Amino acid sequence: MKNKGYHSVVCIKQVPDTKKVTGEAMKADGTINRAALPAIFNPEDKCALEAALRVKEKCGGTVSVVTMGLPKACDILRVALMCGADRAYLLTDRRAAGSDTLATSYILSRAVGSLKPDLVFCGRQAIDGDTAQVGPQIAEKLDFAAITYLEDIEMDGDHAIVTRDIGTGVEKDRVKLPALFTVTDRFGELRPMDVRRVMKYKRAKAPVENGGVAMEGDLAITQLSCDDVGCESDRCGFAGSPTNVNKIVSVVLAGGDFKEIPASEEGVRGLVAELVADHTIG
Amino acid sequence: MTQDRSKGEVWVFAEQEEGCLGDVPRELLGKGRELADRLGVPLAAVLLGDGVESLAAELFAAGADKVHLVEDPELKVFRGKAYRHAFVELIREEAPQIVIFGATHMGRDLAPAIASALRCGLTADCTDLQIGSYTDPKTKEEFDGILQQIRPAFGGNIIATIVNPRHWPQMATVREGVMKPLEPVPGRKGEIVRHDSHLAGVDIPVEVLEIVRRHSSVNLKGARIIVAGGAGVGSKENFRLLFDLAEALGGAVGASRAAVDLGYCEHERQIGQTGVTVRPALFISCGISGAVQHLAGMQDSAKIIAINTDRDAPIFKVANYGIVGDLNVVVPRMIKAIKGQA
Numbered sequence: 001m002k003n004k005g006y007h008s009v010v011c012i013k014q015v016p017d018t019k020k021v022t023g024e025a026m027k028a029d030g031t032i033n034r035a036a037l038p039a040i041f042n043p044e045d046k047c048a049l050e051a052a053l054r055v056k057e058k059c060g061g062t063v064s065v066v067t068m069g070l071p072k073a074c075d076i077l078r079v080a081l082m083c084g085a086d087r088a089y090l091l092t093d094r095r096a097a098g099s100d101t102l103a104t105s106y107i108l109s110r111a112v113g114s115l116k117p118d119l120v121f122c123g124r125q126a127i128d129g130d131t132a133q134v135g136p137q138i139a140e141k142l143d144f145a146a147i148t149y150l151e152d153i154e155m156d157g158d159h160a161i162v163t164r165d166i167g168t169g170v171e172k173d174r175v176k177l178p179a180l181f182t183v184t185d186r187f188g189e190l191r192p193m194d195v196r197r198v199m200k201y202k203r204a205k206a207p208v209e210n211g212g213v214a215m216e217g218d219l220a221i222t223q224l225s226c227d228d229v230g231c232e233s234d235r236c237g238f239a240g241s242p243t244n245v246n247k248i249v250s251v252v253l254a255g256g257d258f259k260e261i262p263a264s265e266e267g268v269r270g271l272v273a274e275l276v277a278d279h280t281i282g
Numbered sequence: 283m284t285q286d287r288s289k290g291e292v293w294v295f296a297e298q299e300e301g302c303l304g305d306v307p308r309e310l311l312g313k314g315r316e317l318a319d320r321l322g323v324p325l326a327a328v329l330l331g332d333g334v335e336s337l338a339a340e341l342f343a344a345g346a347d348k349v350h351l352v353e354d355p356e357l358k359v360f361r362g363k364a365y366r367h368a369f370v371e372l373i374r375e376e377a378p379q380i381v382i383f384g385a386t387h388m389g390r391d392l393a394p395a396i397a398s399a400l401r402c403g404l405t406a407d408c409t410d411l412q413i414g415s416y417t418d419p420k421t422k423e424e425f426d427g428i429l430q431q432i433r434p435a436f437g438g439n440i441i442a443t444i445v446n447p448r449h450w451p452q453m454a455t456v457r458e459g460v461m462k463p464l465e466p467v468p469g470r471k472g473e474i475v476r477h478d479s480h481l482a483g484v485d486i487p488v489e490v491l492e493i494v495r496r497h498s499s500v501n502l503k504g505a506r507i508i509v510a511g512g513a514g515v516g517s518k519e520n521f522r523l524l525f526d527l528a529e530a531l532g533g534a535v536g537a538s539r540a541a542v543d544l545g546y547c548e549h550e551r552q553i554g555q556t557g558v559t560v561r562p563a564l565f566i567s568c569g570i571s572g573a574v575q576h577l578a579g580m581q582d583s584a585k586i587i588a589i590n591t592d593r594d595a596p597i598f599k600v601a602n603y604g605i606v607g608d609l610n611v612v613v614p615r616m617i618k619a620i621k622g623q624a
Contacts, residue, residue, distance in 0.1 A: 018437025019573070101406075105398060128436060130555070131406035132390050136362070137398035145487035146362050148391040161491075166360075167387035168299060169495035176487035242403030242449035246416050246430065249441045251574055258598070261587075263607025265615050271587070271603060272619040280564050280585055281507065281531055282623060 005061025006155065006177075008052035009117040011108055011138070012045040012065050012080060014073040015128040041076040044123030046190035048183040051153060052121045053084045053191065059155050061118075062086045066111055068096060068104065071208040077221055081201040082193040086218070089115075090206045093226045095236045101129075103240035105137030110229035113142050119160070120180040124149060135182035145179040151186050287450045288427055290379030291348070292318040295369075296327040296341055297388050299360070303337055305503065306384035308463035310456060311345040313411055315464060317380060318347075320413045321427055326350055326475075328372065328381075330365055332358035335474065342472035345464045349472060350376065354479035359490045360388050364481060366395040371480040373400060378451050380429050382411065385455040393455050403446030405431035405454045407555075409578070416445045429454070438555050438574035459503050459559040500534065500550045507533030507564045510553055510580070513540035514569020514590060515609065521546045523613045524568055530620045536560065536580075538570045554579035566616075568609040572597030589613070 016037035052063045065080040067073045068091040077088035091111050099107065112120055120142075122135035132148075139146035151170065152163040160175045165184065206221035207214050214220050226236050234240060261267045276282040294310035296303060307327060318325035326348035327341040338349040350372060356364045369392065373381065381396075383389035385407045397404035410432040416425045425447040431454045435442045446452055502508060509528040515521050521541070528535045536553040537546065553560055554576040565583035570576060572588075572595055580586070581600045588601035589609045598604045605612050 016436075018439065100403065101394070102397065102401065102403065105394075129406075130435070130437075131394075133394035133397070133404060133406055136391060136394040140366070140395040140398035146391070146395065147488070148362070149387055165387065166493070169493060171490060171494075172492040174489045174491055179487070242401070242446040243405060243444050244416070244418075244446065245442055246445045247443040249443075251434070251439055251441060257602055259603050261603050261605045263605050263612050263615075265619075267605070268612060268615040269619040269622070271605075272616060272623060275564065275585070276623050281620070 005059045006055055006118040007061055007116065008055055008063045008119040008121060009112050009115050010045070010049045010052045010063060010065045010080070010085070011112065011120065011122045011134070012049065012067050012076055013042045013123070013126050014039050014067065014069050014076045015042045015126050016040075018127050039072065039075070041079055042123050042126045044125060044183060044185055046123070047185055047187045048121035048123045048181075049080055049083065049085065050190045051150065051181065051183050051187055052119065055119065055153065055155060056084070064089065064115055064117070066091065066108065066115070068092070068108055068111070071206065074206050074209055074221055077206075078201055078204050079193065081204055082197045083191055084194065084197070088204065088221045089224055090208070090221050091224045091226075091229070092206075092208060093236075095226050095233065098238040098241060099236060100241035100243045101131055101133040101137060102242060103236055105134045105141060106235045106240060107226060107229070107231055108134065109138045109141035110231050111224055112138060114229050118177045120144065120178070122180065122182050124182045124184045132182065135180060139180035142178070142180070145175045145177075146182075147173065147175055147179060148182045150181040150183045153181065287377060287379050288321075289323065290377050290451065291324045291326045292321065293326050293328055293350070293378040293381040293451075294346075295381070295383040295389065295392070296329045296337070296349070297360075297384060297386065298329070298331055298334055298337060301331070301334055301337070303340055305463070306386055306389075306458055307341065308344040308466075309459070309461040310382055310384060311341065312463040313456065313461040314382060315345040317411060317413055317429070321379070323379070324348055326378070328352075328369065330357045330368055338472070338474050340466075342470045343466040343468050347472050349474050350477060351474055352477045352479050354481055356481045356486060357479060359493070360391075361486055361488045361490065362391050362395055363488065364484070364486050365392050366399065367484055368479045368481060369396050370399045372477055373451060375477070381451045381453045383453070383455045385457050389455050393453060397453055400451075402449040402451060402453060403444075405433055405444040408433045408454045408456045409441075409460050411454060411456065416447050418447070428452070434555060434574075434578055438578045457559055459561075496550070498550055500548070502534050502536050502551065502553065502558050502560050505534035505560070505562050507531045507566070508536050508553075508560055508562045508580075508583070509533055509566045509568065510536035510538065510570060511541050511546065511568045512538035512570030512576075513544060514571070515541060515546055516569070518546050520610060523610065527566065527613050527617050530617050531564075533562075533564070538573070538576045540573075541570075567597050567601070568613060570597055571595045572600065
């Protein structure tokens, strides 16, 4: 393992850019028009890719990226290849639709496990769900050590020395491989794309984008189905998801009493006097 | 398991570090008490660690009827696999119907792994929990007394109610600072139930080499008055103004994510969905436009003053007092007015 470097697998996700929820993305009934939001490379998954690329840079080895999603998620696989990933895998299957975190982690664990990695990197959480559940659940299913909130990593033979955020401070651990890491944006930003790799990998395609034909050599994005990775049907999609959505309510900003105060000295003084009078301050 | 799960206990995870409980277990017990009373079942805290039995009294005072205690030197410091293993065995033995965790770093590490091992549902970062019914839209099957797990989703733009009626236990993590602890009742009695850790022969692949605690001087959750700044503050230097205002009021300084990302102040001051949730008596918002993610962390403040140059900024929708103007002018006027009152 030390001589030929480490095999890292990075789980990445294409997500709607939830920060861009503006007027145009809201429907008349106040719900979100998801289609109007740009699809982006989940920010912390980029940090996860950066972590894997740094390990490769220092110790050698290969970096594979895996995504589960619609065929258009190949866009982020191409970005990963342009930044330095060696191999890309698209897991796309109608049976995966409706998967909650439990079913998603099951399907991804099957795909990731089949690649026999030493290291698995995931973003801490995706901005559409913010659950931070899929990474730790993949680790549990593969019986890998799980290190959450990774901030730094150094390799030491078949161990990694890691720094992780524990909320009340930071912790340094020695972890036996194989291990899975969830990476936060404090790890560092993804490096820029390499110009030569951009020219090359813009032509990388999955069969689903290429009339069902696989591309030659390293321009091939490997396409996988639930069957290809040996998933049991009743653990995928809606069938494999214990959680149900009972109700969805759009957030409507509810204003209470509102009073506009002039920005003038008198206005501000009046406000302060009012707050002192009702014992909010003072 | 053949027990009727609807008779199972309500559990909260009493996370501790270095033998201290922090605020989160008490917040969870406050909500847990309400859920357990509604269901007519006992409320229990799950306490894992080494030499932590003395913490049980605090948990009883905070509302627990029972403490399930697992002590083992392997549990002294939190390590995901050891905690998961002991917790999963405990759930298998005792069959609780509901288990709630704080959405802390520890809770968000542990809860997903437990749910994965038990193949049950888990809802992250809930802002409320209730007991209610659910009708399966396809089969029309009805479920009563089900945990309604309420959480913001899609970047805080929607509020979803999640249920998992067919899988046990029903699990959720709960945002810090959102649930209200009960008034402690010192001397309130409960039952301590000891359990085996089941860790003999289990290989734990992680060794903790060192822990450096951040001794935070920032206490936003406990502050009565908070002055918070956003991207509109414009620079780290301008942020000093907010500290001056906070000092004049005896308050604390918070920030929106944008201000933290721009490097105007430290991450620990971040208020909102990915930061702290606060509900002070007075929240003074300066140069914050009011993204839903931020509002989620402060809109329950008793009084909100918003200062912003943009009259259409969403922050004014949740504010009680709005000042349309430049904070660099308004804040010094405010400081002057406060000092004038003193």
